[in-house]
Amino acid sequence: MVLLFFWILAIRTPFGFSDPLYGVRLVGGQNRCEGRVELWKDGQWGTVCDDHWKKETAAMVCRELQCGPVMKTPVGRLYSPKAEKDQHIWNLICQGTEQTLAECEEDVVDCDNHEEDAGAVCEVPLHLEGTRLVDGPGPCTGRVEVKYAGEWGTVCNEGWNLRDAKVLCRELGCGRPLLTKRSCERDQQGRGEIWLSQVECQGSEASLRDCPAAPVGENNCTHDDDAWVQCEELFALRLVDGGDKCSGRVEVFHKGFWGSVCNDGWGEKEDQVVCQEMKCGKALSQKPRTRKRFGLGKGPIWLDDVRCKGKETSLEQCRHRLWGHHDCTHREDVSVVCFG
Known part of the structure; x- marks a missing residue:
């Protein structure tokens, strides 16, 4: 009872x-x-x-x-x-x-x-279903979009500033904001709904949905006012032109562009770190003069004089010159072959 x-x-x-x-x-x-x-x-x-x-x-x-x-x-x-x-x-x-x-x-x-x-x-919390940056060179740069009621829409630049960008970059797992533009170029503008405007983050919020803003969909903006953000990229690595992900020319992602790595000082320890980071098993032993080539890169040469101890879990942890500082040409682009 x-x-x-x-x-x-x-x-x-x-x-x-x-x-x-x-x-x-x-x-x-x-x-x-x-x-x-x-x-x-x-x-x-x-x-x-x-x-x-x-x-x-x-x-x-x-x-x-x-x-x-x-x-x-x-x-x-x-x-x-x-x-x-x-x-x-x-x-x-x-x-x-x-x-x-x-x-x-x-x-x-x-x-x-x-x-x-x-x-x-x-304050009425925003019931956002997702956030993203689109039409940029990578996942951490692009036009700001939020998902609401199952549909992606843009964010108006009215009131948008670096504090708002800081929250968004953190939410997306990117680094600190490097740039936020108050308007997009014509070919970067959105076409759907404009969901948010007058976003007022303090900078410490975990998500854009925690920030005060005008009611969803209520604004006087056009897509000329779409907000654009560039966040610092997290380290990314790939092997290209080798036929699979476990062999090819070494490229790293930085400032929105993929670039190659110079072979100055590169050896077996560096090979092994790359293969481990790519989850491709052990590296195939290659002598500098007979190292297999996978073509020449076309973008920037981001890293030079890379020095690994062999125990690193990512190439990012190895010593190297400042990003973009080198005395190399693309004929010196390093390549790696893993057993996969």
């Missing part, structure tokens, strides 16, 4: 609250993150008196509802006309150490009417 009682009570309690004896909601606003504060306690919904209402308490309600930070703490008549006349009024005193509104103590003094009801306006 006890279990049946709690099951029935849980059904009567609004969906989303794990505790059937407690809940909180915002009523009368334009969305679930705005409105009159109501507390489910002792089997009934009641409003909250504004006598002890403060921003810290409203922020706690915003967190409980999984909304964004508190923006306003309206009190009085803004949302109260829709409250039932006989609805209970909770007069709560919160100390600031509570985790939920229900943990706050009740004042012995009652509130007279619903004209003293407390309210809260929280």
